[in-house]
Amino acid sequence: MAKAIKEKTRIDELTQKFLKIRENALKKGLNDQEIKQTFLSTDPTVENGSDKSVQKKGLKSQYKILNRPLFQIQLIVIVAFTAIGFQLGAKEAVYDMVYGSRCVIDISPLISEMVRPLANCKVCRDLKAVPIERNLSVETFMAKYAFTGVPVLIKDATSNWTAMQTFSYEFFKDLYTNTEGAFDITEEECQFFPYKTEFQTLQEALNMTDARVAFQEGEKPWYFGWSNCHEGIAKVLRSHYERPYFIPKDSESSTIDWMFMGGSGLGAFMHLDYVERPSWQAQISGKKTWDLVPSPECENICHSMNVTVEKGDIFVVDTNMWYHATFVHPGEISITIGSEYD
Numbered sequence: 001m002a003k004a005i006k007e008k009t010r011i012d013e014l015t016q017k018f019l020k021i022r023e024n025a026l027k028k029g030l031n032d033q034e035i036k037q038t039f040l041s042t043d044p045t046v047e048n049g050s051d052k053s054v055q056k057k058g059l060k061s062q063y064k065i066l067n068r069p070l071f072q073i074q075l076i077v078i079v080a081f082t083a084i085g086f087q088l089g090a091k092e093a094v095y096d097m098v099y100g101s102r103c104v105i106d107i108s109p110l111i112s113e114m115v116r117p118l119a120n121c122k123v124c125r126d127l128k129a130v131p132i133e134r135n136l137s138v139e140t141f142m143a144k145y146a147f148t149g150v151p152v153l154i155k156d157a158t159s160n161w162t163a164m165q166t167f168s169y170e171f172f173k174d175l176y177t178n179t180e181g182a183f184d185i186t187e188e189e190c191q192f193f194p195y196k197t198e199f200q201t202l203q204e205a206l207n208m209t210d211a212r213v214a215f216q217e218g219e220k221p222w223y224f225g226w227s228n229c230h231e232g233i234a235k236v237l238r239s240h241y242e243r244p245y246f247i248p249k250d251s252e253s254s255t256i257d258w259m260f261m262g263g264s265g266l267g268a269f270m271h272l273d274y275v276e277r278p279s280w281q282a283q284i285s286g287k288k289t290w291d292l293v294p295s296p297e298c299e300n301i302c303h304s305m306n307v308t309v310e311k312g313d314i315f316v317v318d319t320n321m322w323y324h325a326t327f328v329h330p331g332e333i334s335i336t337i338g339s340e341y342d
């Protein structure tokens with residue numbers, strides 16, 4: 001127990017130090033995109049976020065950054081802390097504690113936070129509410145939302161999906177239990193977010209007592225999320241939903257589906273993700289409110305907003321650009337499925 005407390009204190013210290021370093025780096029005017037490129041690759045075609053032209057421009061100066069003494073010192077400190085973190089086995093703990101967010105880049109999330117590309121605050125300067133659309137055309141979606149960083153709620157967008165009648169806790173439980181290797185691959189290659197539960201794996205989460213599943217009195221609440229990377233499961237899931245009608249047919253969509261499921265109250269706590277692309281999320285059941293907060297570099301320019309997503313709606317948001325938290329409304333259990341697009 002004492003060891004665990006000591007370790008937690010060390011992780012806390014480590015976290016604080018990392019966050020401080022990043023704050024200082026930003027204050028000193030370092031460009032996140034440059035730092036990211038320096039860290040992540042020597043491949044200047046690696047892009048992240050929505051405004052690709054801006055990022056390409058930023059790449060020119062990426063090599064200069066290595067000559068900055070401040071950056072050299074920071075680089076050493078970061079690498080040292082990361083090494084300590086990994087040695088302590090703290091990667092996962094730090095990850096859960098600070099972020100619990102989606103991440104496809106296999107590096108410490110603390111580094112992710114330090115090297116996150118700066119958002120283009122112009123896109124949200126005049127935005128006071130999340131736009132709501134119906135019958136959204138592909139052209140309008142592409143022009144106004146797809147890669148601009150402006151979130152959008154599309155009403156009644158899932159009407160012909162059989163997911164609406166099919167997805168439930170029992171459906172996922174049966175699907176995973178009856179598909180060989182599904183739980184194993186989820187544990188090894190996908191992500192599982194326990195949020196306000198004690199579960200460590202999807203298998204545990206899909207093995208609750210009936211009383212808890214039904215939120216009976218005295219039972220602990222639950223809300224969790226996971227990604228699917230099992231081909232067979234993906235096939236089944238995709239037989240129940242389609243690419244949202246407003247996303248162009250030739251857009252490259254991720255093969256990974258994300259599901260979030262649970263009862264009323266806080267869903268995901270406020271966080272920012274480190275995924276390569278913007279996402280859509282369809283509300284299959286229940287009602288959920290998203291709180292959106294601009295990233296720190298935009299906080300004096302852009303406004304925080306919230307939007308309530310009802311059954312049948314699809315919400316599109318760049319989760320790399322907007323801090324987000326979710327709250328499930330009382331009533332029907334909330335079930336969502338989503339993915340990324342390009």
Ligand SMILES: O=C(O)CCC(=O)C(=O)O
Pocket residue numbers: 102225258260267268273279281319324326336338
């Ligand atoms: O649906 C939720 O509760 C959280 C979703 C989320 O964090 C995401 O899609 O990035």
Ligand SMILES: [Fe+2]
Pocket residue numbers: 101102268271272273319324
């Ligand atoms: Fe997220």
